[in-house]
Amino acid sequence: EPEVTQTPSHQVTQMGQEVILRCVPISNHLYFYWYRQILGQKVEFLVSFYNNEISEKSEIFDDQFSVERPDGSNFTLKIRSTKLEDSAMYFCASGVPGTGSKSSYEQYFGPGTRLTVT
Amino acid sequence: RKEVEQDPGPFNVPEGATVAFNCTYSNSASQSFFWYRQDCRKEPKLLMSVYSSGNEDGRFTAQLNRASQYISLLIRDSKLSDSATYLCVVRSNDYKLSFGAGTTVTVRA
Numbered sequence: 001e002p003e004v005t006q007t008p009s010h011q012v013t014q015m016g017q018e019v020i021l022r023c024v025p026i027s028n029h030l031y032f033y034w035y036r037q038i039l040g041q042k043v044e045f046l047v048s049f050y051n052n053e054i055s056e057k058s059e060i061f062d063d064q065f066s067v068e069r070p071d072g073s074n075f076t077l078k079i080r081s082t083k084l085e086d087s088a089m090y091f092c093a094s095g096v097p098g099t100g101s102k103s104s105y106e107q108y109f110g111p112g113t114r115l116t117v118t
Numbered sequence: 119r120k121e122v123e124q125d126p127g128p129f130n131v132p133e134g135a136t137v138a139f140n141c142t143y144s145n146s147a148s149q150s151f152f153w154y155r156q157d158c159r160k161e162p163k164l165l166m167s168v169y170s171s172g173n174e175d176g177r178f179t180a181q182l183n184r185a186s187q188y189i190s191l192l193i194r195d196s197k198l199s200d201s202a203t204y205l206c207v208v209r210s211n212d213y214k215l216s217f218g219a220g221t222t223v224t225v226r227a
Binding site: 031033035041042043044045048050055056058089091095105106107108109110111112114 | 149150152159160161162163164167205209212213214215216217218219220
């Protein structure tokens, strides 16, 4: 069964450093997402991406964040200057939204990258 | 008001028991509804989509009440492997998902 993969599984970085989190979505999916989950809190939406551009973003997704699909398979999240409060689990998800199908809005999540900012 | 609210539990039940819990959502324009399960420090995994007519998947039954804006999940014949946090998830507009904080279920032998 196809699945979303993410690398690395754990990233430790110092405050102010840039990090890039990588994801390989399911191959026939068209929409890609990043979510985050701070330890002990709920999963929060960051950004959705379709047709090589951001389709929606949350208030969390400020100028420090950017996303890119550099080739036909990878989807990346970059945090330019990390802060302590960016420490969280970052989940990539993908889906195939469409019309006329009950399952067309389901999203499938990767195993996550645990980001620790020190 | 939170977009999605859930009773955090925990629900501690013996194997074989039935456990049910629900969640409420605030946006009446919400369009899609899901239950995900999340094991400790793992990714959310889709358990089932929830349809207006209600639906069942094996031991799991989901109901949607649009008028009252709540969604329920019932687990029959609980197994030890059902121990997890169950996330109520709603899609309101475009494609972003809004998550509840989760209901913790622990099934004991």
